[in-house]
Amino acid sequence: MISFLFYFSVSDPKRIETLTLNDLAFGIFASSTTSSRLEQMFATWYQDIPNLEIFSVTDLKLDKKSLEKYNNLNANVNIYNYSYQNGSDDWSIAQTYQGFYQNELLRKYPNKKWYIFGDDDTFIYKDSLIQILETVNSSEPHILGRSFLISQEDLLTLENPDPNFQFIHGGSGLCLTKPFGEKILPKHKECANLYPGKVSDLRLMLCLQKFDPDCQKYLSWKDGFNAEHPTQESSVKKPPISYHKIFGKDALQIWNAVHTEWMKGNDRMVVSWVNYTLKDRYFSIDETNVPVGFMFGYKLFIGEDRTSTGIYASTPINPIFDKTNSTILRYHQRFGQYDVYYNCRDDLDDGIFRLSSNNLKSETLFELDVNCPTPIKTSFKKGEIKYNYNL
Structure with missing residues (x-):
């Protein structure tokens, strides 16, 4: 027997405004080997997104026919390949130029309330994302997601180390209000030359601290943003907002568990x-x-x-x-x-x-x-x- x-039971957080996908712009950072990853994402959570930009530092070598079969799913997508010939590896280039990509999204969609950033292995649940964003005042500067403390290794390289310094994990998804984006993203050229070797999500907050020493007040860790695969994360207590390290069939399996049509x-x-x-x-x-x-x-x-x-x-x-x-x-x-x-x-x-x-x-x-x-x-x-x- x-x-x-x-x-399990769930309770809703307090809503302070009503949002739709039209109030959001999405930016995805892609790698040079990402064609198969993108195909899985187009088949799943990219559906119904009206404003989606995909940025890469190298030629994505996309299988256009594979991606085009998904273009009837209400999504409007721009895919950009930016070529930088400076001798660095793809990862290092991506960390340096993600501030540029983020500023580009703000420039192309200046009237959105939220700007959502993720990697090509980030899976986002749009319904629960909107639910949590509706509990935050989008007219104020905020950055939401999964927060992490700066590592001891990174602390040793800073002039004025703060062991309590936090940043939002990019693979879990970065959610920026327009007022927050306007504070830091136009400074992307200055930020690109700061903190070489640091990951872009940490670099974003470190750079902001240069211009606003009290920047930690804008950061908020919300339950549901996950830095790992579902089987690696702890048991879900609230509706998930995102997962990271989603490869191969993972996206379709996660989609089958949340989406019926x-x-x-x-x-x-x-x-x-x-x-x-x-x-x-x-x-x-x-x-x-x-x-x-x-x-x-x-x-x-x-x-x-x-x-x-x-x-x-x-x-x-x-x-x-x-x-x-x-x-x-x-x-x-x-x-x-x-x-x-x-x-x-x-x-x-x-x-x-x-x-x-x-x-x-x-x-x-x-x-x-x-x-x-x-x-x-x-x-x-x-x-x-x-x-x-x-x-």
């Missing part, structure tokens, strides 16, 4: 599972009492070690309709030989799920009761991918 040990006539229906996705739950099978871990929508694994080998979802979370094809009865997802059903229950609060009372029908099936999210109707707007070389 299968039984859960606990379940289908066509209803000419309308594209979308469901976001962001209040449930990746939450750890444990149950036992029969009399063995061997715990089985379940990361919602993502992975089944034996024991309580999520880094262990397991079975990832092989399908998205797909709807099952009644005979009239008008009402969703429940959702289904496949994990290898296992079937997982999500039964829609209105008597549960949003973010709470539990094992169904009529659960076990076979050794390869289990059911969860979930307050299923409301489908949102969207439309297809053919996007455009523009390539710009040797700028």
